Amino acid sequence: QKEVEQNSGPLSVPEGAIASLNCTYSDRVSQSFFWYRQYSGKSPELIMSIYSNGDKEDGRFTAQLNKASQYVSLLIRDSQPSDSATYLCAASGGSYIPTFGRGTSLIVHP
Amino acid sequence: EADIYQTPRYLVIGTGKKITLECSQTMGHDKMYWYQQDPGMELHLIHYSYGVNSTEKGDLSSESTVSRIRTEHFPLTLESARPSHTSQYLCASSGVGTAVNEQFFGPGTRLTVL
Numbered sequence: 001q002k003e004v005e006q007n008s009g010p011l012s013v014p015e016g017a018i019a020s021l022n023c024t025y026s027d028r029v030s031q032s033f034f035w036y037r038q039y040s041g042k043s044p045e046l047i048m049s050i051y052s053n054g055d056k057e058d059g060r061f062t063a064q065l066n067k068a069s070q071y072v073s074l075l076i077r078d079s080q081p082s083d084s085a086t087y088l089c090a091a092s093g094g095s096y097i098p099t100f101g102r103g104t105s106l107i108v109h110p
Numbered sequence: 111e112a113d114i115y116q117t118p119r120y121l122v123i124g125t126g127k128k129i130t131l132e133c134s135q136t137m138g139h140d141k142m143y144w145y146q147q148d149p150g151m152e153l154h155l156i157h158y159s160y161g162v163n164s165t166e167k168g169d170l171s172s173e174s175t176v177s178r179i180r181t182e183h184f185p186l187t188l189e190s191a192r193p194s195h196t197s198q199y200l201c202a203s204s205g206v207g208t209a210v211n212e213q214f215f216g217p218g219t220r221l222t223v224l
Contacts, residue, residue: 032211034212034213042218043215043216043217043218044200044215045215046212088153096141096204096210096211097143097168098213100153103152
């Protein structure tokens with residue numbers, strides 16, 4: 001059974017701080033990893049993809065992947081209230097279908 | 111503009127009615143998916159398709175059916191809607207190349223069955 005685990009939260013951070021979201025996955029053959037942002041009542045929006053070990057930066061977002069530890073993280077620098085949402089981690093291996101985590105709720109308070 | 115479209119966005123319907131939720135994409139993707147998601151809950155895959163005339167059931171048992179006659183179109187049908195079908199239905203697609211597993215979601219259809 002492929003699983004992607006995330007802390008449901010909520011994770012509460014002050015505006016301007018770094019938000020750190022974490023995810024572990026069980027399927028060792030997973031090769032592709034994704035972070036989606038989902039606002040309440042809206043559909044998920046892909047914000048980061050990462051395929052190799054290390055860090056990948058895109059604006060205020062940094063995704064980190066450690067395949068040996070089966071661990072993926074998302075850092076959001078200079079967090080803004082508009083970043084308040086649920087963040088879904090997903091992992092994909094041999095099939096085209098990613099396994100999604102249940103999501104972590106992030107609250108950025110002014 | 112490349113995008114994924116779902117219609118209707120909101121639907122309120124009575125028990126026993128037949129409904130079809132439409133999903134179309136202009137992303138040039140060959141793979142399409144239907145997910146069901148209740149408020150604050152996880153995504154559940156209910157159907158997927160890797161191409162024309164290819165459809166498979168997902169992890170969540172569903173009374174719905176799908177068809178894939180055209181690459182860009184993946185409608186979902188409920189023959190007889192019930193209150194237990196009340197949920198948000200999300201269509202997604204994924205494509206080709208190095209980003210083959212990146213899924214992009216449509217805006218969703220919020221279905222309420224009375």
